[in-house]
Amino acid sequence: MEVVLAETAGFCMGVDLALRRLDKLILSAEGCPIYILGPIIHNPQVLKRYAEKGVVMATDPSEVPAGAFVVIRAHGITRQVEEALRARRVKIKDATCPRVKKAQLLIGRHADDGSELLLYGEADHPEVAGLVSYARNGYFVFDSEEALAAHGLVPGKRYVLAAQTTQDRVHFERIAAGLKERGDLDVTVLETICDATKLRQAEAKELARKVDFMVVVGGYNSGNTRRLAQVVSDQGTPCRHVETVDDLPLEDLAGYARIGVTAGASTPRSLIEKVLDGLAAL
Structure with missing residues (x-):
């Protein structure tokens, strides 16, 4: 055989960077509690290893005490959660993947002028929750061309099309081409796939x-x-x-x-x- x-x-670059930042913090925290808000990456064996080192996983900002370190996971968090953390006066260490952070900022820049965000991704994924939080004029998350078609796009309305960073680029490009071919939609396509x-x-x-x-x-x-x-x-x-x-x-x-x-x-x-x-x- x-x-x-x-x-x-x-490991991709974003995951490797996030774990390096957490490892460095563990060595320098000098006894200060370290929290991660949700799993820093989606791997149970890695999470178990960090739990054994004393890193605490929280599910809500209210669980992180003032003065503690909190590491933002590689998938990123929503704008609202980040604001809640800052209000608690915790020590934030941002380990968001640079590609995800770039996607958040792109969506915030382009989906802030009356355009609805159309996001190709998994509705229940933490990265997606973070991405859509930057769309201030509504959003729709879909995982197939059929789901997008059923949404009922309005001719003449402005849309921004983006994708979760780990989605299939071939599928995304086919979706983008289909929207452009219609000719009755104002669609801005963002390159957010890693x-x-x-x-x-x-x-x-x-x-x-x-x-x-x-x-x-x-x-x-x-x-x-x-x-x-x-x-x-x-x-x-x-x-x-x-x-x-x-x-x-x-x-x-x-x-x-x-x-x-x-x-x-x-x-x-x-x-x-x-x-x-x-x-x-x-």
Whole structure:
């Protein structure tokens, strides 16, 4: 059996930066409590490691006591939550991914003139909650062309089209082209999808065409990892999304000659290595 690992598997720049900032704070906090508002990244194994170091995860700004450190997660937070934190006089350490921060500012700049925001993404994702909080004139979150069509766009009305940073660029560009082709809408299209996401998905597609089976490693609650698994499945290649090697049915994979492995942007290298070791043992 040959096992091929994707070059882009594992932490992206934004995740790596967020965790480095948290690690640095842990070393310099000198006993001051450290909170994170929601999971700093979507990986349960990483969150467990930080909990063991004393980092407390809060779900609401009111849970963070005055004077404590609070780290803003890689996915970002809403404008309203950030304002609530500042009002509590806590020590804010912003670990928002620079790509997400750029998307927030772009939306704030362009969706502040009477334009409605149309956001391609997952309605219940924390990044999406942060992005739409910068749209001051209404928004609509959709995850398919059918959902957008059902929304009922008004001819002549001004719209801003953007996407969650980890969405599929091909799908987004098709949606943008469809809106432009209508000719009766005033649509401003924002480039908010991260290039690292595009590269990771493109590499996964190419690798999926060259192997007999694909393994995608990452948190089950990680949106970018789930989309990576979907991108692979769309190529017709058998695929399994796992969090750890324990979730992988190794005995069922012995018959495959070539297996590809990739991982989501919030997957630590240690988990990837354990999956590779498990496959190598076959």
